[in-house]
Amino acid sequence: FFIQMGLTVVIAILISLVVSLTLTPMLCSRFMRLEERHGRIYTALEQGFRAVERAYRSALAFALRRRALVVGSALLLFILSLGLSRFIGREFFTPADESRFIVRFETPLGWSIERIDAVARQAEEILFSHPEVRGAFVGTGFFGSVNQGIMFVSLVPKSQREVSQQQLMDTLRKELSAIPDLTVAVESVSPIGGGQRNTDIQYILEGPSLEDLAARSQLLEQRLKRSPGFVDVDTDLELTKPEAKVYINREKAEDLGLDIATITQAINILMGGVDVAKFKEGGERYDIHLRALPGDRDLPSDLDRITVVSRDGRRVKLSNVIEVVESAGPNVINRYNRQRAVTLYANLQGKPQGEALAEVGRLIAETFPNAPGYRAELAGRSREFQRSFQYLGTALALSILIIYMVLASQFESFVHPFTIMLSLPLATVGVFGLLLLTGKTLNIFSYLGIIMLVGIVTKNAILLVDFTNQLRARGLERTAAILQAGPIRLRPILMTAITTIAGMVPVSLALSEGGETRAPLAVTVIGGMLTSTFLTLLVIPVVYTLFDDLGQWLRRHLLRREERAPEVVLEQAPLLHQQTMSESGD
Structure with a gap:
């Protein structure tokens, strides 16, 4: 996804660059005409914009006189925005209303097929009692066990229902859980595929002993069920398979031979059976399987009636040397990294994924000892959540570094790129503020929006700084150059901001199916553009003057050191060949 999106943006910008340098000038030469008379709408808009330019010039002049106040206010806003980020939830991506989801259900082991079918039909009736459901496919036995089933549910289009997909999933979770002895998990369809469960929380717990691992995982499961915000808490460890454990008294067995x-x-x-011979008839070969009759091997007590021959030829009943203990064991013993493992699953309801993962990690640290053999590792969406944030953080740092290198090479200065890139902290004010105001979270799409802002918001500062440098190169004084460059560059800066925001508004409204996932990207770009545009117009010129003063002070300081340095007169040494010639002359 990241590769495709990055290539799309790069190719689109390259094409727009070529069009702006070739096709746009040609079309302007053919169709653009200088109008002497304009209509009322143009006149009204132009008068309004002239008023905005005059107001901006006055505000800019005030900012240049109160540089400490402007820089201090910008720094305070940046610190406040960082404080707001603590109240914004973090997750992999926002659940989308795609008009489809999955219901997994499980019955106790040992139920007959008829009983499981009856429960599945009861769940189906509850499902179709909601008018939002358009269709469903219900089946059992898909995952290697007859007592497990799944329901693929499709809904009517989002525009034709008043209930959202998430609301319907929460309602069905409560209604289906009311069916006795039925374990239910309602999940959205995984966008990353893989055929695994698409739960918000997924941990792999490893331990040296299956019994100890089962006890600790059950305790962790109970604690999560009592914690608010966690639903569909479950593990893949099922100790429901009946089994009989046989303990042999070695001392008695040795005494009896x-x-x-x-x-x-x-x-x-007698219980499992073995192949003892082959039988041929009519050119066909058949295995002869030796095993006790069904009536003699159905119950654990049948083990006591087995007799074996001792070394001295006596017949001894096994009841004399064995003890049979009935218990329940696991259906499947799962392993991870060659260790016995249990996978913990949970979905979230009203709790951010980042906060939930931190809470689960704390509960795991309290439940599982910090000893060799015990280990917990993220899996599924939880692991992708952690990896994606690490990759996006690296991508953000690289994008900032690359933009600085490009600006430094273009401006032939190490100072001006710092001035321009101060637009980035100003953008965080709007990013975190609008995300908190709209109830969005920080996810992979929000981070993609921040990375996009790195390139967008610096463009406005480039317009200001570059034109100011051009005016100063023509002989204009610094303050006069800033007061002239600001109002002139105000129109393209505002046009860039308005067009960008207008293009992102439809995405932020999330009107289409699945639009909730992409909405945080648009909200991030809109918030960053709003604050960075208005703050850049005032803060960047002020910071430009501060860095310029700093550069002049450094140049004066270095010049004074050069003037104070004593002059060193070096006496020229005679050349070697001159000495040789004089000696030969003598």
């Missing part, structure tokens, strides 16, 4: 291999072989043959 039995060894462990004989006992286990007898149990394996």
